Structure formats: C-alpha cells, structure tokens
Amino acid sequence: MPEPLEPFDDGRAIDHTGAGGATDLAMEEAETLEKTPGGPLGTGPAGKPRSLWSDAWHDLRRNPVFIISSLIILFLVIIAIWPQLIASGDPLQCDLSKAQEGSQPGHPFGFNGQGCDVYTRTVYGARASVQVGVFATLGVTIIGSLFGGLAGFYGGAWDGVLSRITDVFFAIPVILGGLVLLSVVTSTTVWPVIGFMVLLGWPQLSRIARGSVITAKQNDYVQAARALGASNSRMLLRHITPNALAPVIVVATIALGTYISLEATLSFLGVGLKPPTVSWGIDISSASQYIRNAPHMLLWPAGALAITVLSFIMLGDAVRDALDPKLR
C-alpha cells in the first residue's frame, strides 16, 4: 500500500486508505499487467515505449520491398550528386564517327546517334531526374498540404474557395498544359519544369491533405483538446498534423516517381528539359528514331527510368503498408 499522496496543492489530499476497494483493485490490475510480459495487446516488451512511427519503422526494416527500393534510391541519389564516382567520361563529349555503335571495351552501353557514350549519359541523366522528382515533390507537398490542411481544418468558405480552385487546376490536362506553357520557355535549367509540375500537381496533394485533416479533426481527442481550451494552432500542430501526415507522405512518395516519368514525357515531347542538360527523357526521345537498328540506345535510359519510377512507387507502397493502422 503506497503512502497517502498529496498531488494537488489546494489541500484536496488523496487518501488511499480511505479510497475504498476500487483503487486497490485497480492497483492489482496494474500489477496483473506488469506480470503479463506481452502487455495487454501483445505489443513489445513491457516498459519499452513504442510510438506508431517507431512501429512503422520496425516493420519497414523487415520488409524486403522497402530495403530493395530504398537501396536503389540511395544509389540513385549518390550518383545524381557525384556521377564521377562511376562514370569517368564526359557526357557531352561525342564522336560522330562512333554514332550508333554497340557495346565495346570501355563503353559497355555503346554509343548514341551523336556518338556520345550511352553509359556516361545514363549515369549523368540521373541528376536531372532526381532533381525534378525531389524538388517538384517538395513544392507540391508544401503548397498542397498547406492549402489542403487549412481548407480541411477551417471548412466553410475557406474550403469552398480552395476546393473550387483545386477543381480548376484538376481540369487542366497535364500534357496539353505542358505543351502550351513550357513551349515558350527558353531556359535550359530544370526549374521551369519543376515549377510547371508544382503548379499542376499541388491540387492532388491538397485533396489528400484536406481529406486526412477532416478525418483527424473528427476524432474525439481533438474534441478533448478543444474542451480543455486548446488554441487552434495547438490542435492543428499537436493533434491533427501528426495524425494526418501518413497519407500525405505515402502519396508524395508515389508522386515522386510519377514526376520523374512526367519529366521524361515532357522532354520526349520536346518541351521538358533541353540540351545541353542531360536527361533520360531527352535521350529516349532522340533514340526513338533509331529503335530498329540500334535498340540499345533506347534500352539503357528507358530501363534506368523504369527502375527509378518503380523504386519510388514500391517505396510508397511499403510505407503505406507500414503506416496503415488497419493492419495493426
């Protein structure tokens, strides 16, 4: 029996000896729990706190899909930053006399129509793809979840206006929009393409964010915080955001893959990245006319693109499985 406690300083002492049976029984309940090593729900050893995030991480580390896809992505990011690590040549140094030639020592992937080394160009092409994917996703996620989250939280007129704006952007066909907007751009950097993707991509994320904020908002624990007198910002930051984040992260991861393939599509159509930028899309586009006599020119950049996109989508799937509370 514990000593009588005085947790409240206004003199309302808690006297365990006078509290009667229930508290004692409850204490025994606590002891019972202590004795059950699995805890009541069989989650981990007793005493070791595990949040849903750490549970998810625990899951991910054991998921082969996650391991493979993240290793590929890690490799991609490294060669995007330091392509020299695995490619010694210069992607822009071409020798027309070697145009369309196949694999030979020092040039495992052969040469393209301009006589540039396909291996070097494929390695250097990762940079543009990763840049476009990462920055477009960042932009889309920040803008989308900001607008979507606010619309979901405040509702009413805010929500009405934002939802209509979202609808307008949804109505723009991406390829057509790209052909129109990007054809006037002369810059050869990746930024106009990224800007275009953010412009047309944020409504998708905004819808997801809005939906998950509305779901989180309806939970009793948000009502409980409100009943305590919590401010809007506290409810939004402490209670809603952490619980609404999971679907946003999942969709963003999957979207990253699709932005990379969108970049390739736009470059293929001639409105995406422009030479001298090295990009898989540009290479696929120029290789497509030689597909009959020199398929290797198409195979390598297209293969790299497919593996990259697939890795991001697989990663997104693995993350979703790990975060899905229904499977818990």
Place this chain on the structure above:
Amino acid sequence: MLLEVRDLHVEFHTRDGVAKAVNGVDYSVDAGETLAVLGESGSGKSVTAQAVMGILDIPPGKITQGEILFQGQDLLKLKEEERRKVRGAKMAMVFQDALSSLNPVVSVGDQLGEMFQVHKGMSRKDSRAKAVELMDRVRIPAAKERVAQYPHQFSGGMRQRIMIAMALALEPELIIADEPTTALDVTVQAQVMDLLAELQRELNMGLILITHDLGVVADVADKIAVMYAGRIVERAPVHEIYKAPAHPYTKGLLESIPRLDQKGQELYAIKGLPPNLLNIPPGCAFNPRCPLAQDVCRTDVPPLYDVTESPVPRASACHFWKECLHG
C-alpha cells in the same frame, strides 16, 4: 441433436504471434432450443459461431482441431460447395450491425428475393411476393409499399427485422444470432428479441444467441455456455446458473452488473483484465483474476467437470466448483 460442436480449436496467425481464439469448445443445441453463448470481447464466442457457419476468414484463421456435427454430419469434412448448400438453407446468421450487413444500393425486396432466386430458382416476380410475405412475418408495417425501399430508409430496429427475415427466408433449422440487439435502443431491443424468440418457437428452430448481455440471456435462453479465453468455463440451464453459478467468472459477472431494482454502494469488480490471446496464462486462464485461485489453478488446466446436482446436467471448468457453488 441438431448441432454439436466438439473440441473445436481455432487459431489466428497475426503479426505478433499465434492468437489462440478457441481452445476446445464443446456445445450443442437441439431443435426448438435456445443456447446463449455468453462472453466478453475476445472470449471466442463469435469465432466459434463463424466456424460453425463456415464464414471464418481463412487465413488468418485456422481450424486446427475438432468437429462440427450438424444433423450428424461433420461440416468440416464437407467440400466448400456442399458447405454452401448448408449455409443459408439449413443454417443462417443474424449479425449485430444490420446497416453494414445489407447492401445499400439494392432494394430490400431484391435482397430478400435473391435468396429465393438463388436457392430455389424462383422467378423475380414470385420472389418479390415471397419478400413481401417475409416482411409481413417480421411485422414490418406496410410491407407491400416498403418492399422497394433501400436499407437507409429503414430505422435500426426495422433493418434488424429485415436481417431476421433474410435469415428466416429458407426456413433454416438453425439460427445463429451474433449480438442481434446490441446496436439497438432498449425499447426496440425488446421488440426484436421478442420477435426472434417467437419465430423460433413457431418454426421449431435451434437458436444460438451470442451476447455479452446477462439481461438478454435471462430473458430468452434455455441454456447457457459461458466462454472465457476461448474455452467454455460453465455450461448450465439458465435458471440454475443465475441461482447458483458454479464458476467464479460467471459469479463475478453476475455480481458486477448494476441492477435496475437496487442501488448498491460499490459494485463487485472482477479485478484485472481479460487475457491476451497471444499469451494465455498457464493453468486456468482465469486464475490471475480469480478470488478462489490456488496453486493448482496456476499449473493445471481444469477440465469441464460434471457438476450435476439436480436432474439437469451442468458443467464447470473450475477446480473449486464446489466452493464456488456452495461457498
């Protein structure tokens, strides 16, 4: 005997390990008889019923042992196709949540009629007439007009009647009702329970009523099987069990519910928590919560002792059933 479950074992393979949901359940029900299976969440009462109906999700579920004899035939040995013929036609189930058990985009009449079209090969028109007849039978007012309506146009009580009508459609010999009135308000609950009991008498069906509500059980059951941690801990006719429970868990439950007709100072509370199915305590599963527990309870699993003292047979899985019954 209409239905006999013998030594049934069911496991679930989960991420965290093997959950032993049912660990050797025996019960039986005869035509015209009501068996109440009483237990809390996780006691295995619903899983047993799902195994009997053949609607258990396999995997993650797995029946590892036992027999389910329906009119002398072991259902677990039947092929899925033969099993399907038994389901619906000879045994039917009423679920707790009528709203999610009914298809929201198909009219009530079509859902009821479908039973006749599929099992009896009736025409659409005949089956519609049958649907109206069934709705009349479960006392849905203005059945003729309402037969074309959709589930959301009915109140909770009416939807549960429709579920009962659907279960009765092919005049089965056994009905399993899983918490049929838990989602309903008290005044509606009484209507639906009375209806179910009356139809059962009329059609001489066997009824397995799965519930956690000791009040509902007292109102309609003939005999009771109390389940705890996947086992039957006590089996007895309804009058005996309320008069003198022979298992400390049953006794604790009966003591711990507040009564409408009295206002006590403090309720008796069973201490502790229901067991974790991944990690059932050794010996008697109830021993950590039991006021009578001795060393033997922590080591030896009590068998289901025959504790018959009057002409009616009863059983209790407690080493100290005598103390419990007379103490």
Place this chain on the structure above:
Amino acid sequence: MADTAEAILEVRDLHKHYPLTQGVLFKKQVGAVKAVDGVDFDLAAGETLGIVGESGCGKSTVAKMLVNLERPTSGSIRYKGEDITTLSPKALKAVRRNIQMVFQDPYTSLNPRMTVGDIIGEPYEIHPEVAPKGDRRRKVQDLLDVVGLNPEYINRYPHQFSGGQRQRIGIARGLALQPEIIVADEPVSALDVSVQAQVINLMGNLQSEFSLSYVFIAHDLSIVRHISDRVGVMYLGRIVEIGSDAQIYDHPTHPYTQALLSAVPVPDPDARAHRERIILTGDVPSPANIPSGCRFRTRCWKAQERCALEVPLLAVPAVFRLTDSPAKHDSACHFAEEKHVVPAETDEDGPETPPTNGADPFRKPESP
C-alpha cells in the same frame, strides 16, 4: 427542481437546432433538426445527475454544450451564476478548467501519437498557471496512481493499453485541472462487462475524494441508477421526467419512462414469467419533424386529443401536487400516473440497502 443544495450549474431552456438547407449557391433554410429542444435542469455541488435516453434523444448534444464544444442556439448554462454561453474566449478558457469531459470511446479519445504522459499533461500546457513546469511530471504520475495505473507507464502510448485502462487515462486527463464538474458521455458503454464495474467504482470513489459533481449520460438504465442521485429522462430533445433515482425508478409517472424501464432486460430468468413489459410501437420520430403537442404521443398508449394540442410542461403533475408520495416529481405528461414497472421483490424492503453477505469473497471487494 433541485430543492435543497445550491446549484453549481443551472441549465435553462437550452436549444440546439441544426439548420437544414437547400440549394447549392443560395442556401435557403428549409427546416431544422431540433437535437435539443428546451432542456432545463440544475446540478447541485457534489451530486450526480444521470441523463438517460435512447440514441438520437439529444443527450450527447447536451453534454457537448455543457463543455462548450457546441454553441447552443438559445438558452443559458449558468456556472455559479455566470452564463458560460456568452463568455469571451478568455473568460471561457478559465471556466473550462472547472467543467471537464470524459468521452465515450477510449479508442478515439486519446491521441495515438502522444505518450500517456503527454496526454495527461496537456491540460497543464494549455493552462500553465495550474502547475509550474517542473511539477508537471510528478503531477501526471500522481494522477496515474489516482486512477489506478502504474505511474511508470508515463512513457507508453495509448495502443499499449486495453479499453478499460484507456478510459482510466481519459479520466485522469479530465481530473488534471481539478475541475468541479465532470460531464461523462457514456463512459463505460464501450467497455467489457467485467471492466465496466471497475470504472464505475473508480468514478464513484473519485467523486467523494475530490468532491466532484457529475453529469452522467448513458443509455444503460441500470448503470445510471447505480451512480446517480437524480435522473432525468430525455426523449426527442427534451427532458420528460426528472427526479431522485427512487422517484424515477420505483415511482415513474411518465409513460415513456415506464416503457423504457419495463424494456430493460433483467438478469433474472425467474422474472421472465411474471414481468409486465410495455412494448412501444413504432419508432422515434425524426428530430426534424417533431409531433405537435406532446412529442411522445405518437408512440403513447394513453394519448388523447389533448396531447396533440397542448405541450405538457415539465412540472409536478396536478394529481400529485398535494400528495406526499414519491410520485410527486416533475413529469411532462397530461395523464401522469404512477406505475410500478421494475420487478419489485426488493421494492418493499427498501431498495437502498444492498444485499450483504459477509463471508462471500464476491460480495466484498478485497480489503488490503
């Protein structure tokens, strides 16, 4: 209404109507769902007022208005004489400290991304004046101890607890600011039967320890009787009968109360044969379309013409006004009459005394 003790909370003519609108661009109000439609009651310091009713009767909406989660359409809620429905946000925050809520669903009422310590300590972050920062951890641990949980669980997450333990955590959060009133909305209906009694007993003990007043909302009439000093019965947004627990349960005068009580299954198979059940016909009307006059008349076996024309007021019915019987309590019925519906073996020899059986280990909670 409350006659002797001083009322800490006075609710007068409380309404909550949700407008029903039509049209896409220009919204036009075409009606209203009258979830709460004129509720009056008093809550005395230290007492428990039970509110019972079926789903959709408005009892949960009343609870939300008491803790200011919903704004009333009209009416007043006076806490110690001050109307909390018209307070400025700042003044409201101070009042909120004194009226706390315990929620029904222990699975959705705790933030799964926060530790138990953060959940119970959050009230102190919102109201920093209650506890200095250095003190909070100790206070949270003390609260865990008070509700019967091991104080070492402070760093665990809600999903590591069972339903009953989670509800204890919810109660600890409700106690953190040392409120005077706790509004509990179906606090045990989501729990297993064997755990319900633990939580009910805990709430009973906390009440006497901290001199709390409870508004206890539930659909389970047996539990409400167990914990309440007074009971109000709600039907379609209004209280139809209110009185002490003995008045309501043993001497009900409103036909709805009688039907409700008679429908409760009693855990006694011997009562089956000789029990009179009032089975109501039909369903509860929609709160968007409340019947004229007495709102219960569409399901009432006593209804006459007068019931369709005249709204019965919640007051002591004329027939009982001059008597001294326990039937003399507020009941909103034109034809109120007493009727015993609860099976009554224990009725004569006094329902207040619990049966005692000294030697039985089941009757007495274990003593230390």
